[in-house]
Amino acid sequence: MAKKTVQLIEESSVRVLIVDDHAIVRKGIRALLSEAGGFEVVAEADNGQAAVLRAQESQPDVILMDLLMPGMDGIEATRQIISRQPQTRILVLTSFAADNKVFPAIKAGALGYLLKDSSPSELIRAILQVHHGEPSLHPTIARKLLQEIARPAELQPTPEALTAREVMVLQLIAQGLSNQEIADRVAISESTVRAHVSRILAKLHLASRTQAALYAVREGLTDAGMRAEA
Incomplete structure (x- = not known):
């Protein structure tokens, strides 16, 4: 680790929880933080459910969270x-x-978003930034957010409300599930899911599943307890 990076580390250790379903990734990050100095890896977890438990047990300052994991995902x-x-x-x-x-x-509360192709020094810097309460975004992610903020407002949704089933399908779209995965989750046919998706896009005046997912996040429709007309 370069001296310049080491000098960024504070005297008090930053307590870190590493969450990733690949042991080799966790081992690599642990070695990197140990070499950098100023960090204490207090726990590891290989899935979301274990991460919730380890976070309660170890009370870390910063959690490095993978997203795609078996069982409960990182989101x-x-x-x-x-x-x-x-x-x-x-x-x-x-x-x-x-x-x-x-x-x-x-939306779930992550303060930073870094891609795994980032350099070791970028990871160290990002950990320190979020530890200080500052957002840290990979340039690709920052551009996405800026583009979304700058995007002109879309047409207002139709007065016709989404049905409870359509709201459920929209939630699952926002989670990144495919039509077949939604069909399996809700116990309906894939063709029925396609029909629901078409009606959702028409009612919300949206052009794609991606826009539907963004709409759901922006409007808080992914939150528990949301309401819709049956």
């Missing part, structure tokens, strides 16, 4: 951890830059 784990431990800083560390991952993760 849901982030949501649960922030709801229970709002002082904890979460830095997403993933290979995925798709809109249906970026926006839900930030």
Whole structure:
């Protein structure tokens, strides 16, 4: 680790929880932080459910959160951890830059979003930034957010409300599920899912599933307890 990077580290150690379903990734990050100095890896987890438990047990300052994991994913784990431990800083560390991952993760409470092709010094810097309560975004993610903010407002949704089933399908779209995965989750046919998606896009005046996912995140429709007309 270059001296310049080491000088960025504070005297007091930053307590870190590493969440990733690949042991080799966790081992690599642990070695990197150990070499950098100024960090203490207090726990590891290989899925979202374990991350929630380890966060409660170890009370880390910063959590490095992967997104795509078996069982509970990183987005849901982030949501649960922030709801229970709002002082904890979460830095997403993933290979995925798709809109249906970026926006839900930030909506769930992640303070930073870094891609795994980042350099070691970028990871160190990002951990320190979120530890200080400052957002840290990979340039690709920052551009996405700026483009979304600058995008002109779309047409207002039709007065016809989404049905309860359409709201459910919209939630699952926002989670990044395919039509077949939605069909399996809701126990309906894939053709029925396609019909629901078409009606959702028509009612909301949207052109694609990505826009539907962004709409759901912006409007808070991914939150628990949302309401819709049956």
